[in-house]
Amino acid sequence: MSWIDVGHIDDIPLRGARVVKTMQGCVALFRTGPDEVFAASDRCPHKGGPLSEGIIHGRQVTCPLHNWVFSLETGSAQGADNGQIQTYPLRLEAGRLLLDGDALSKRTAA
Amino acid sequence: MTKQKLVVIGAGMASGRMLETLSDLAPGAWDVTLFNAEPRGNYNRIMLSPVLSGEKSYSEIVTHDAEWYEAHGVTCRFGEKVTAIDLAGKTVTGENGAVAYDKLVIASGSTPFIVPMPGHDLEGVIAYRDLEDTNRMIDVAGNPDAKVVVIGGGLLGLEAAAGLRLRGVDVTVVHLNSHLMERQLDEAAGYLLRRALIDKGITVRCSANSKEILGKDGKVRALLLDDGTELPCDLLVMAVGIRPNVALARDSGLAVGRGIHVDDQMLTSDADVLAVGECVEHDGAVFGLVAPLYDQAAVAAKTLTGQSACFVQKELSTKLKVTGCDLFSAGDFAEGDGREDIVFRDPARGVYKRLVIENDVVIGAVFYGDTTDSSWFFGLIRDKTDISQMRDTLIFGPNMQGASVDPMQAVAALPADAEICGCNGVCKGRIVEAIEAGATTLSEVRAQTKASGSCGTCTGLVEQVMAVSLGDAFKMPATAAVCGCTDLSHEDVRRLIKSQELKSQDAVWQELGWSTPNGCHVCRPAINYYLLADWPLEYRDDPQSRFVNERNHANIQKDGTYSVVPRMWGGITTADELRAIADAADKYNVPTVKVTGGQRIDLLGVRKEDLPAIWYDLNKAGMVSGHAYSKGLRTVKTCVGKDHCRFGTQDSTGLGIKLEKLLWGSWTPHKVKLGVSGCPRNCAEATCKDVGIVCVDSGYEVSVGGAAGMDVRETELLGKVATEAEAIALTTAFIQLYRENAKYLDRGYKWVAKVGLDWVKSQVVDDLENRAALIARFDLSQTVYRKDPWAEHAAQAETYQPLADLTLEAAQ
C-alpha cells in the first residue's frame, strides 16, 4: 500500500469536509470528530451533488441537493434511498492525513 | 547469608511498592540505600491533590515512614541528588559521596514539562509535581485576593484547580483544546465536567493558547493569551505534561529513548541495572498512571529475587479526584471504521455514559455522573468479551442483562410518592388524583397540578402516568418532534433553551437527551439558530451546522457552481458599482448575469474556487454580500419616493436604505424580505413582504406577515407611526420578536398566524418598554453579526481550494 500525505487534520473544520482532486474525480475527507476522518467519493449517486458541502452528523453526511443521507463507514445510502458511494482507506498519523494511493488508482467507475 | 547491596535512585510510588514487594519476597536479603532528590521518603504523590485542598493531611499520605525504613534495613539519603552512575565500577555517586551496588534500580520518575514560552522562568511559575509545589499553592491561598492561573486542563491541572478553589482561591484553567481532558473524555463528557467545575466557581477557558507569561520585578503578574487577553495571577501553575527523567541514565551510557529502555523483566541495557516507574520506556510506551507502575514494581522485585516475571502492558482506566465529579474512562475512542456508539443520557441527574464497540467487543467507555459497574465494563474491555448477545441492554450494566426494560412497566411500578415533576414537586399520586377527578388531557393535568408547567422536561413522564392510568382512553399526542433524534417539538426545544439557559450545542444534546451524538441535518441547523438567537454573546454561529449556501455564502446551483449577489442598498447603485460587477463577470467568465426581483444583480455560474477572489474584487469596489442565500435579511425593495416621484409622500428610498443597513447580517428563522413604498400606490409591492412599510402624508403604515412565493398573503397592519425613527423602531422590534420566538424555517406570516397579530401588537406596539428591550437585544446581536461574511471568508481563501491536488502528481 502506498500512503499519500494530503494534509493535516486541522485543515478540515470539525464536522466539515475538504476535497482532494484525484485522477478519478474528487475525493472528500469528512472530519466527523476531533480525531476521526473518513474518505469517500464527493459525488452523490443521485444527481451528482457535492457531498463535501453537506451537513455532517454522527458518522453520516446529508447531500445538500436532495437530502440523501450516506453512512461514511459503509458508503451506503440510508433510509428509503438506494445508492452507494465509494469509500477509501484513510490513516491518521500524528495529525497527518494519509490516503491509500493504490485504492485511488484501482477505483472502477461508480 | 551476606546481604546483597541494592541502590535505589528515587523514592516515588513505584520505588516504594517495589521495596515492599521485595521485602515480602526476600526479607532481610538486601541492604538497601535509597536516594531521593526530594527531601523526604516515599509518599502517595497522587494524593497531593486532597492535601492541596485540605481534605487530607500530608502525614496521611506518607506510605513509608522512618520506622518502616529502619525495620527493613533501608539507608535513606533524602534530599541528596545522584550525580553519576558508574556502570563498569558498579557505583552510584551522590552529592555526599559514592556507594557501591550489586544491583541498581533507577526510579527517577519524570519531570513536569514547562512550556518554554517567554516568562517561563519568572518567580511564581511552578509545576505541580511534589510537596514543595503543593505548599506553594497552599501558601498563595493564605492571601484572600490571590489569583492563580493553571495552564493545562488535563487530570493534574483540574485537580490543582479544584484544590485551590476549596482553599478559597480565584482560579482560572487555561486549556489548549476545545474540551477538557480530551485524552480521556469525549466532547459530551468534557462538557459535563466543565459545567461541574464552573459550578464550583472555577473559570475555564478552552481553546485558549498561552502566548507569554508577563512579569513585574522578576515575578509573575499575568498570563497573556494569543487573542490578547491578559489573565492576572499571583501564581502560575503549569500542568501540561511530564517527561521521563532520563538524563542520569543517558549520561551513564544506558540505552535511552523517550524513557529508559527496559525489557519485560524491567532490565535495562545493563544486566545489573533495572528501572521502574515513569522514567521507563517499555515497548515504545511511557507511563503516567499508577496501575502499570505497580505492575512494574512487582516484576522488578521478582526479577531481583531471581524469580521469573513478565511485565505486560494492560488496559488502563482513569478516575478524577475532584470531589463531586464522578468520572471514569477507559480504552480507546480513536478513529476507525466499523465502530459503533451506545449512548445513555439522564439529563436530570447529569449522567452521561458512552460505550464504543467494534466487532462485538467493547473497546472504550466514558462514564460521567454514574460510575456504577465501571469495573464490570472495564473487565469487558480488558477481556475483549463478545457482547453481541447483550448489545441492547449492555449500557444498563451487569444487573440488567437478560431483562427487557419496558418503560411503561417502570412507570406503573412507581410508588405514589415518586416525584414526577421536580420543578413543582408533584408526585405520581397527585397526578393520579387529578386524573381520577376528571383530567383526561395533559393541559388539564397541568392546570390542576402544575406538573410539566415549568421547565417541561417531565412532560413525557406525565403522559406515561396518564397512559398507565387511563389506558386506551388517553391518546398520546402526536406533536411533531423536531426529527428522529428527539421526541421534543421545536416549541419545546426553544422554550427549554431559554429556561434552562442552554448555551452550547453540547448542552442541548446532553440536557435534552438527544439520541445522537451531534444531531442530524434536520435538527442541527435549527438548534444552531435557536442558540445564536437566544445567546448572541455566548454562542457563535457554527458554519458546520448550516446548509451549504449559508456556509459558503453563495447559492449552490444544480451543476455545483454558485451564484454571487452583491448588495444594492435599497435598490440604488452607482456607475462604479456596475462597472465592478461587469468586470467581475468578465474576469471570472460568469456565464449568466441576471437582474433579480429583489432589485439587484446576480452573477450565476461562479466556480467554488473562484468565490474568495470574486468577493475580494467586489469588496474592493465597496460592495458586500447580498445574503441572497441566507436565512436573514434578503432585500429591502423600494420605490423612488419623495426625492423624484411626484406622488411620493416620504423618502421611501432613504428609509429603505436605512433599514437595510440596520438589519443586514442578522440570522433569522427564515428569509426576511422588506419593502418600502413611497405612497399607497405601492410600487415597491410592500404589502406582500415580511415587513412592508407604506408611506403616507401623516407618517408610515408598518404592516407585517406578507408573502409572495408558493403562498401569497397580504400583510396586516401592525401600527401607524408618525416619524421615520419610529417606523424603524417598530420594524426592528418586530424582527427581533420573530427571531426570538419563531420555529426555524417558519416564514414571518406562518409565525404571525400561529401566535396571533394581537399578541405581536401587545409585545411591540403597546408595550414601549418591551419594544425598547427587543431593540436593545437586536443591537447586541448585531454587534456580532452585522458584518460582511465575504470579507471574512476571502481571508480564508485556501479553505475553498481542494485540500490537495493529486492530478498534478506523477503517475503512481
Add this chain to the structure above:
Amino acid sequence: MNVVAHTSTEPFIRVAEVWVPKGERLVCSAGDYNGLDGFEAASRKTSFAKGEGLPGKAWSEARPVVLKSFDGSYFQRTEAAKEAGLTAAVAIPVFAEATLLAVLVVLCGDDAVRTGAIEVWTTDADDMLTLDDGYYGAAEEFEFVSRHTHFPRGQGLPGGVWASDTPILMRDLGAGYKFIRASAAGKAGLTTGIGFPVPVPGGSPYILTLLSALGTPIARRFEIWDARAARMGKSGNAVLIDGVCERAGALWKDDGDGLNSDAPTASPWKGVIGQVLGTGLPVVARKNVGLPEGYNAFVGLPIHRGGGLSHVVAWYI
C-alpha cells in the same frame, strides 16, 4: 501513627436524640444521654406537634435550627435542661424529598472550657453562603469571624460542600494550613472539620459543619460513607470513602487509580452503619460492643438525595 495519650476528654456534644414522626407528632425514639437521667426522663415523656418545640420547629420550617438560649423560647424542656447543664441545642431534620423521616437533636453544655463549633450555613440574596446560626462554646473570636464570612460556591469547607453536594472532611484547620478562617481556628484550637448538606424540601441549600477541637472534640473519629446508587448500584450497601480517627489515623484507602480499593463496606442492617442504611433514619447508640475499638458512643446521620440514601456521616466518641 503515634498513639495519643488518652486523657479524659470532654465531648462537645453532651446529648444526642432521634425524634421520629408518629402520626402528627414527633416522639423520641432513641437517645444517648450519657448519664443525664433527669433530662432523659423529661425527653422520653414529651412529644411535639409540627411547629412545637425545637424538633417541631425544624420540621415545620424545614431547615436545621440552632437554639442558644432556652429561657423564654419555644424550647419545652427548659427546666430539665438547666438542671443537666445543657444550654444550647441544634436540630437537624432528615428529609427524603418532601417527607420528614426524623429529626436529630444534639445538645451542648455551655462552659468556658469546651470549644468546638456547630454551624448552619445557607445562601443569602447574593447567592453566597452566610452563617444562618451556630453554636461555638467558648470560641468567641472564631464565632465573630464566622459571622462575618461569606463563601461563594466551591470555596472553603461550606462552599465546597455546597458545590459538590457531598460531605467533606477537612484536616488540620489550624495554623499551618491556610483554611480560610485559619488563624481564628488555630487560636481556638479547632483542628478538624466535617461539612455535609442537609437536604430540605424546596431545595434551599443548608450546610451543616461540625468543627472539632482536640481537647473537646465533637468526636474523635469521623466517617463518611457513600451509599449512592451511582456508586453502589442497587445493593443498598455503602462504602467508607473518607474518615479520620484519633487512634487509627486515616480511614480511607485509595491506591490512586480508584478501581481496586478494599475499603470497608457496610450492608443494610448489619452493624451500626447498617442500621442507618436499613432504616434510613439517624441512629445514636452507646454500647461497648459493635463499635470500633476504643469507642463507646456513635451517631450516624443519613443524607437522602435523588430518591435514595446518598451518604451517611458518622461520628464516634
